[in-house]
Amino acid sequence: MADKKTLTFALMDAPFENARSTTALRLIDIAARRGYDINVFAYEGAVYLPFSHQAKHANAVHGHEVEEEDHPLPREWVSAVIAEAEKNGGKVDWVNCGLCVDERGAADSVDGVRRGTPGDFWNMASASDGTLVIPTK
Amino acid sequence: MKALNIIETAYRGTLEEQDDTIVWITHAMKGAGGDLSVLLRGNAVNYGVKAQNVGALSFGARQQKSAPQLAEDVAKLPGKGVEVFIVEEDLSERGIAAGDLVDGLTAVSRDQVPKLFDGFDQVWHW
């Protein structure tokens, strides 16, 4: 692809706590649809975004059983953007900061996620057309 | 590539992490060969204050052994080749005098910050 780009994102927020996680994945999804190569460095709470033990639940306040509620799971969104990038000729390299994983017990992730270090973020950013850090508050 | 790490939020999980996670990642990236500087602004200018002191923290019998030493962590950066800039107006608005700060920090005025960015390929606001 002549106009293929490489973008890097650093994320910090755990899922389900604020709007930044969703906006980050919206951005990654746009890049994935374009077939870009996308690097994600998940730092601190963001290592929980691809956590494989996230589970749906019913919602009595909404009057929904599990299936009808279809509760969003960021791990599904992560898997979806990984697949979308591949479908369009790009790829997602999702790196969870290893020490952040250890302190949170967040080692179990969906496929396509690897463990890494801040050096990985530096190297990714150095080789990218653009880098965006989305900090937590 | 040269990057500027901007730190604005302060005391964000610093007791659990025993450091500031962005000061920490700056040290880590520098150690991995990165070329970085730091800009302390907003409440994070308080990280330069020498008198910071985390008191004894314990939960039941579980006592913290390795309390964060934020001023020291910041003060070590220039020696590693990471210049640390600090915004003057943010200090004065918070009643922090120059003598309250650790050595080695480079004061800049708020007006100078846009010009400061010129020297960096990447500007990361953490």
Added chain:
Amino acid sequence: MANYLLIESRDPFDSNDVGQFYGLAAGLAREGHSVTLFLVQNGVLPARPSAHSAALADLRGAGIDVLADDFSLQERGIAADGLADGVAAAALDVVIDHMAGGSKTIWH
């Protein structure tokens, strides 16, 4: 001169630091850089004509493109055709365009 995309996710009703970020945008524009301010999440709240909207019009007057994420606007019931002076609705794709184009992209 460089291209800057400043992304403001916070709102001035909630955070004093937002004014500083708007000021940074203005300062970069005064230095001669091309600056776009992209409002997202609660950052779009002052895009509804309100107490804090004048600051956005001032930025537009300084030559800064002020855009508001259409998804965030709709989520908050802010009509895209009734925005405060100086603000235009835009798709989040703008951020990816800037990143891909090598703009210095800064999130607040």
